[in-house]
Amino acid sequence: MNNLKNTKKYNIAIIGAGASGLLASIFLTKKNHTVTIFEKNNKVGKKLLATGNGRCNVTNENISLNNFYSHSDIQQINPILENFNYKKCKNFFNNIGVEFVNNEIGRVYPMSQNSSSIVDSLEYEALNNGVKIELNSKIEDISYDEQYYIINGKKYDKLIIATGSTAMPKLGGDKSGYNFAKQFHHSTIDPFASLVQLVSDNKNLEMISGVKVDGVVENKQGDILFTKYGLSGSAILDISRDISYKLQHQKSVKVTVDILPTFSKNKLVDMLLQRAKTLASRDIYVWLDGIVNKKLSRYIIIESKIPENIKFAKFLNRKDILKIVHTIKNLEFNITDTKGFETCEVCAGGVILDDINLHTMESKLQKNLYFIGEVLDVDGDCGGYNLHFAWASGYTLAQNLR
Ligand SMILES: Cc1cc2nc3c(=O)[nH]c(=O)nc-3n(C[C@H](O)[C@H](O)[C@H](O)COP(=O)(O)OP(=O)(O)OC[C@H]3O[C@@H](n4cnc5c(N)ncnc54)[C@H](O)[C@@H]3O)c2cc1C
Known part of the structure; x- marks a missing residue:
């Protein structure tokens, strides 16, 4: 706790009000940072609403490295999964008002069996903590003046790319995250459709x-x-x-x-x-x-x-x-x-892990730039693993941001 009190307070921009961006914003504002999320859709969590056939398979009781894939060494994501294990995930959602039910093969859903419970609770919690959410704001241009990131004319100390992947463009799937990564000298693996x-x-x-x-x-x-x-x-x-x-x-x-x-x-x-x-x-x-x-x-x-x-x-x-x-x-x-991308649930490929510090989610190439969620070259099996990685990477960033 003392640790938290002593950390500096930052003005932070997050691009993408999906799973990873919303969760990160909640934990960042708990640490008194000022957070603005830019979301191109007219509502938050549009893809989240469609998950699990409208029921949202939030996570899985049995989170294991065996259910995740990357073109880099997948062992590297272990700290992220350990930071936000199943128990932490359950506690977090219980604390924001969502009870879980588990099916016979360990898949976990909100008790309401309705993904809107997840989206509404995340949105409520974020707004209640003071997160500013700018809807209908597709970010196409980011500049950096060696100290601040500049988005829509405003300056931010830190920038978080939580744009997800190209999967399902009609729900927000977009390649802009990869383009931002390239702008700051990151390499990406061309995305390809998975769970399709x-x-x-x-x-x-x-x-x-x-x-x-x-x-x-x-x-x-x-x-x-x-x-x-x-x-x-x-x-x-x-x-x-x-x-x-x-x-x-x-x-x-x-x-x-x-x-x-x-x-x-x-x-x-x-x-x-x-x-x-x-x-x-x-x-x-x-x-x-x-x-x-x-x-x-x-x-x-x-x-x-x-x-x-x-x-x-x-x-x-x-x-x-x-x-x-x-x-x-x-x-x-x-x-x-x-x-293809029109119907796939996730994309394999994305921003290469080797250039990211996976204890903080910060770029190793560009100061104060972070990547979380599916924009990264990590994808999981069907069964709640992809959302779990989005939550866990958002949490890892927020807890370790200094
Ligand atoms: C139909 C379907 C069902 C699924 N079911 C499940 C499931 O049950 N369980 C599971 O674990 N996973 C499921 N997934 C996968 C899961 O939804 C994703 O892995 C997860 O949402 C990724 O989280 P994210 O935060 O990285 O990205 P997203 O949740 O996709 O959020 C990214 C956000 O960024 C916004 N954005 C993108 N570019 C810009 C920009 N330039 N400016 C502003 N905003 C931008 C997008 O509009 C979007 O809202 C499903 C996916 C689909 C498509």
């Missing part, structure tokens, strides 16, 4: 559009939704970072889906051999109805390339059944693209 739907050129995809399975794709289990353009669903978002990365260097990537992961190959073979006898007169295109969705039933037979002269189940031999089982366990999709 995948586009496939498989020609029969339309046949199974709208079908959802609880499957396994590249070792990730969860919902897989087949759409006209390709693949969506939680398991697809989980693998999308890796695919998106590969697509930067190659034209397409093959992924395989196991649509019946709870059945072993042998169990399925036995089941289908038996089924070929009991449903002997069934048209092979509807023969799998009752095991899988009927659209998939037809699709699997087509993808298995069963000879055209086989019209009924009774004519399927063991070799045909093995082919069908192989298709069910390894449904192949050729991924040619992602749905």
Whole structure:
């Protein structure tokens, strides 16, 4: 506490009233700094409102380095995660009036199940602490006179870039943070879409559009939704970072889906051999109805390339059944693209970590300049990790600003 009393008071500008900027502003004003946030949207936290399908997956009970990625050594962010662990995060939100509920896999939501509780509480707390929020203020120009940062003609001792990434421009996604970083000699990794739907050129995809399975794709289990353009669903978002990365260097990537992961190959073979006898007169295109969705039933037979002269189940031999089982366990999709920045939840890439002091979030290249949140080259898995990094980096900055 004495420590806090002795620190100098600064006039601070934050660009971006999203997750990291709002949280940082609250802790900075608690230390009696004067804080102005510039936000280009007409309200704060527009992206936050859309998180978790409108419920906001605020954090995760199990915050671990394993859930985060960077082009630099990810171990470097450990102090940030330790500064603001799950318990601190929970205490902070409880203190501003938000109770948490946790689901069975550790994802944490506001008890109201409504992201507006998070945004409203952060905004209320910030305003109540005296943070000045300038809405409809897109910052395009920052100058520096060797002592002060000058924004819209006003001077600031310190500047915090909390602009987020290019993900979802309609919610505020913007590349200006990277441009500001470059202005002050920082290097960036070109952002690429993560937690994003995948586009496939498989020609029969339309046949199974709208079908959802609880499957396994590249070792990730969860919902897989087949759409006209390709693949969506939680398991697809989980693998999308890796695919998106590969697509930067190659034209397409093959992924395989196991649509019946709870059945072993042998169990399925036995089941289908038996089924070929009991449903002997069934048209092979509807023969799998009752095991899988009927659209998939037809699709699997087509993808298995069963000879055209086989019209009924009774004519399927063991070799045909093995082919069908192989298709069910390894449904192949050729991924040619992602749905990109327009729909992705986060961007991988951003301002390179090696030029940031990760104990204070201050630039190592430019005095009194700070970066927090998704503008940095850190991204996380689906499950509350991205917001946790935004909160934790905002907190780390505010607690250590001298
Ligand atoms: C649909 C969707 C769902 C998501 N769901 C979750 C989830 O449930 N859990 C989770 O952990 N993560 C989720 N995320 C990711 C999470 O929202 C982000 O990682 C997080 O918001 C990043 O925080 P930030 O402070 O860095 O940036 P943001 O929250 O994006 O805030 C940046 C702010 O800066 C403003 N800005 C940008 N440039 C300028 C400028 N030049 N001048 C003025 N203002 C500017 C923007 O308008 C924006 O308000 C989701 C993302 C999306 C798109």
